[in-house]
Amino acid sequence: MKPSWHQLDAFIGRLEKGLIVILLSLMVLLAFTQIIMRNFFSSGLSWGEPLVRYLVLWVGFTGAALATKEGKHITIELFSVWKSKKAHPLPTAISHLFSAIVCGLLTLAAFKFLLFEAQMGSAAFFSVPVWVPESIIPLTFGLMSVRYLVKVLAAVVDRPAGNHPNSARGDS
DSSP states (O other), X not given: OOOHHHHHHHHHHHHHHHHHHHHHHHHHHHHHXXXXXXXXXXOOOTTHHHHHHHHHHHHHHHHHHXXXXXXXXXXXXXXTTTOOTTOOHHHHHHHHHHHHHHHHXXXXXXXXXXXXXXXXXXXXXXXXXXXXXXXXXXXXXXXXXXXXXXXXXXXXXXXXXXGOTTSOSSOO
């Protein structure tokens, strides 16, 4: 049985995938509508372009969080020199810890940015405050930080049987 965090993370991953599909579809549909309206009717939706920009932001940041979950995010292989054929977990754990710290710092910076945007009081489209669609930034950086911390624990605690330092290469 998987720990509850892994089940929750799998559920969040499914939500992220669904959200990306919906947002990307909406973004393409809205951009296509804007093109048709401009070229054939000499008009457009005044809120269309800002909404598409925020949809790009949401798709990008949600995709980054999903890539982190699936281990497909950009990594810094600073400790790859230490890796040997026995696959010691320490370099992997240190790399994930560094990524968690960077994402944590970016979460704090994004949260401060949101507070500044909220103080400015400007609207993105319709009457929606700018900080509302930009809230995806600290949310996803926070999620990425937590996911990297879980990967640190997994690298140290949840090692596969064949990767234990005292075992043979896992061959039977």
